[in-house]
Amino acid sequence: MKLxxxxxxxxxxxxxxxSAYHFTKAALEKGHEIFRVFFYHDGVNNGTxxxxxxxxxxxxxxxxxxxxxxxxxDLVICVAAAQRRGIVDEGEAxxxxxxxxxxxxxxxxxxxGQLIEGGIQSDRLVVFGD
Amino acid sequence: xxxxKFMYVNRRAPYGTIYAWEALEVVLxxxxxxxxxxxxxxxxxxxxxxxxxxxxxxxxxNFSPTYSALGDYEVTKIYVEKESLEERGLTLDDLQHLVxxxxxxxWAEKDSIRxxxxxxxxxxxxxxxxxxxx
Numbered sequence: 001m002k003l004x005x006x007x008x009x010x011x012x013x014x015x016x017x018x019s020a021y022h023f024t025k026a027a028l029e030k031g032h033e034i035f036r037v038f039f040y041h042d043g044v045n046n047g048t049x050x051x052x053x054x055x056x057x058x059x060x061x062x063x064x065x066x067x068x069x070x071x072x073x074d075l076v077i078c079v080a081a082a083q084r085r086g087i088v089d090e091g092e093a094x095x096x097x098x099x100x101x102x103x104x105x106x107x108x109x110x111x112x113g114q115l116i117e118g119g120i121q122s123d124r125l126v127v128f129g130d
Numbered sequence: 131x132x133x134x135k136f137m138y139v140n141r142r143a144p145y146g147t148i149y150a151w152e153a154l155e156v157v158l159x160x161x162x163x164x165x166x167x168x169x170x171x172x173x174x175x176x177x178x179x180x181x182x183x184x185x186x187x188x189x190x191x192n193f194s195p196t197y198s199a200l201g202d203y204e205v206t207k208i209y210v211e212k213e214s215l216e217e218r219g220l221t222l223d224d225l226q227h228l229v230x231x232x233x234x235x236x237w238a239e240k241d242s243i244r245x246x247x248x249x250x251x252x253x254x255x256x257x258x259x260x261x262x263x264x
Binding site for chain 2: 113116
């Protein structure tokens with residue numbers, strides 16, 4: 001089955017990203033196709049490489065990056081949500097005159113159309129959040 | 131590819147969290163994709179459609195006028211759950227009058243809001259292809 005996953009909450013505060021990660025990993029292991037993982041609302045905070053969790057805790061952000069690298073996943077952060085919350089890649093830094101970037105490896109910033117396209121192209125849209 | 135039935139479910143009050151506003155942003159962007167779009171307002175989500183919203187006291191943008199533009203985006207099916215209104219002491223008269231213009235009937239103005247029971251809304255949900263929850 002072809003799936004798009006939507007993550008609506010940030011890491012650590014909420015378990016949605018953990019659940020989405022475990023779901024995505026399990027779906028891949030079962031041979032399903034992940035068309036895209038789309039991060040919206042505070043979910044965009046899953047894409048900052050500056051998180052530094054305690055060493056005895058899981059690294060939610062790095063885990064997504066590793067899963068993306070291993071499986072060629074498309075991890076998309078909503079640009080409008082990202083701008084509000086300070087998730088920045090090089091293009092955004094240049095456009096908005098910011099002095100730094102913080103996007104984690106494997107993530108990219110793009111528009112809400114990517115979420116809609118995920119709904120159109122996939123057999124299921126699976127949403128994680130409250 | 132065939133058109134899909136998209137349902138955007140709005141469950142939260144308009145202010146207090148950003149879900150309502152960011153949901154509306156998805157609907158407006160999604161309108162460009164020419165799918166069969168519906169919206170539903172349930173639970174505290176019915177407060178999103180209240181008329182006469184005034185956010186001056188909380189220094190937030192009052193985005194409620196945007197709902198009246200939905201008809202221009204060809205979002206013409208707006209389901210409001212009857213029980214959610216009643217539980218909050220509201221009636222349809224407390225909500226904005228949302229309309230759309232029917233191109234096939236000489237641009238006749240038609241009501242967008244469909245008042246439905248919880249059971250009826252469940253049936254509407256069952257017939258959808260893609261469900262967004264906000």
